[in-house]
Amino acid sequence: MARSRLGIIGGSGVYDLPGLKGARWEHVPTPWGEPSDQLHFGELDGLELVFLPRHGRGHRLPPGAINYRANIDALKRVGVTDVVSLSAVGSFREALSPGTFVLVDQFIDRTFAREKSFFGPGCVAHVAFADPVSPGLADLVEAAARAESIPVIRGGTYLAMEGPQFSTRAESLLYRSWGCDVVGMTNMPEAKLAREAELCYCVVAMVTDYDCWHPDHGDVDVPSILRIVADNADKARRLVERLARDFPREHPPCPIGSDRALETAIVTAPAARDPDLLVKLDAVAGRVLGRS
Numbered sequence: 001m002a003r004s005r006l007g008i009i010g011g012s013g014v015y016d017l018p019g020l021k022g023a024r025w026e027h028v029p030t031p032w033g034e035p036s037d038q039l040h041f042g043e044l045d046g047l048e049l050v051f052l053p054r055h056g057r058g059h060r061l062p063p064g065a066i067n068y069r070a071n072i073d074a075l076k077r078v079g080v081t082d083v084v085s086l087s088a089v090g091s092f093r094e095a096l097s098p099g100t101f102v103l104v105d106q107f108i109d110r111t112f113a114r115e116k117s118f119f120g121p122g123c124v125a126h127v128a129f130a131d132p133v134s135p136g137l138a139d140l141v142e143a144a145a146r147a148e149s150i151p152v153i154r155g156g157t158y159l160a161m162e163g164p165q166f167s168t169r170a171e172s173l174l175y176r177s178w179g180c181d182v183v184g185m186t187n188m189p190e191a192k193l194a195r196e197a198e199l200c201y202c203v204v205a206m207v208t209d210y211d212c213w214h215p216d217h218g219d220v221d222v223p224s225i226l227r228i229v230a231d232n233a234d235k236a237r238r239l240v241e242r243l244a245r246d247f248p249r250e251h252p253p254c255p256i257g258s259d260r261a262l263e264t265a266i267v268t269a270p271a272a273r274d275p276d277l278l279v280k281l282d283a284v285a286g287r288v289l290g291r292s
């Protein structure tokens with residue numbers, strides 16, 4: 001079994017992880033371009049941890065300008081085995097009130113202007129994605145939340161929209177009618193790329209608002225989100241500290257095979273593969289392409 005290294009992607013309001021021992025920010029170049037920021041390395045209770053603020057420190061990047069491929073490649077490249085994605089979301093359910101943490105387990109991808117795969121012409125791959133979240137990792141996150149008395153709901157569907165504008169009321173009502181539970185702008189293609197990189201992936205969707213469907217709550221805007229985000233961020237940091245304390249030091253095999261996703265996914269015959277693309281895939285697919 002490999003040594004566990006926990007990756008945390010911080011979303012809106014979570015731009016650092018105080019308390020990391022031996023903390024250092026380091027630039028990690030990737031063949032896919034620049035990650036959102038330097039990576040923040042350190043230890044929590046002896047567990048190696050790597051933090052990356054998704055929008056960059058100071059929230060410089062809108063959802064559509066985030067280089068999701070570089071972010072996931074960088075985490076993989078430095079040995080991360082498991083990624084916990086901290087994400088602010090709007091709620092489509094009365095019961096999912098602001099402050100609630102939802103461990104979503106499904107996604108509907110309505111983004112349309114983003115690079116969504118490491119693969120392409122010269123090396124075609126189709127990973128299984130029926131279950132985008134790794135249940136073993138979600139179990140650990142749920143246990144950490146409960147140990148910290150943080151209200152947490154297991155399961156839910158996250159609608160990923162392109163943004164950066166919030167939804168129209170018609171869209172909000174449509175997503176609700178589809179059975180979606182929460183809405184955000186960032187978990188796609190992040191989740192898809194994590195699977196391609198054979199990383200276990202889990203989202204903590206932290207509710208900040210009721211989007212714009214709810215007759216008794218005002219329509220979402222940035223000030224309404226910011227009122228909730230700081231409190232959610234404090235809880236998220238507590239959750240991460242507890243998670244690190246209880247995290248298995250040896251990475252257990254993922255029960256749904258997230259960590260082996262490429263084993264049966266690559267279709268292109270070895271002789272037909274593009275050598276330049278194979279070089280770029282060194283971190284993400286080196287295990288199966290024999291390059292790492």
Ligand SMILES: CSC[C@H]1O[C@H](OP(=O)(O)O)[C@H](O)[C@@H]1O
Binds near residue numbers: 013063086087089
């Ligand atoms: C600043 S509110 C809208 C913003 O918040 C969410 O980001 P993240 O998932 O990184 O927490 C949402 O997706 C939007 O990008």
Ligand SMILES: Nc1ncnc2[nH]cnc12
Binds near residue numbers: 088090212
């Ligand atoms: N209502 C909403 N729509 C999209 N992204 C969000 N992030 C937080 N609240 C949101």
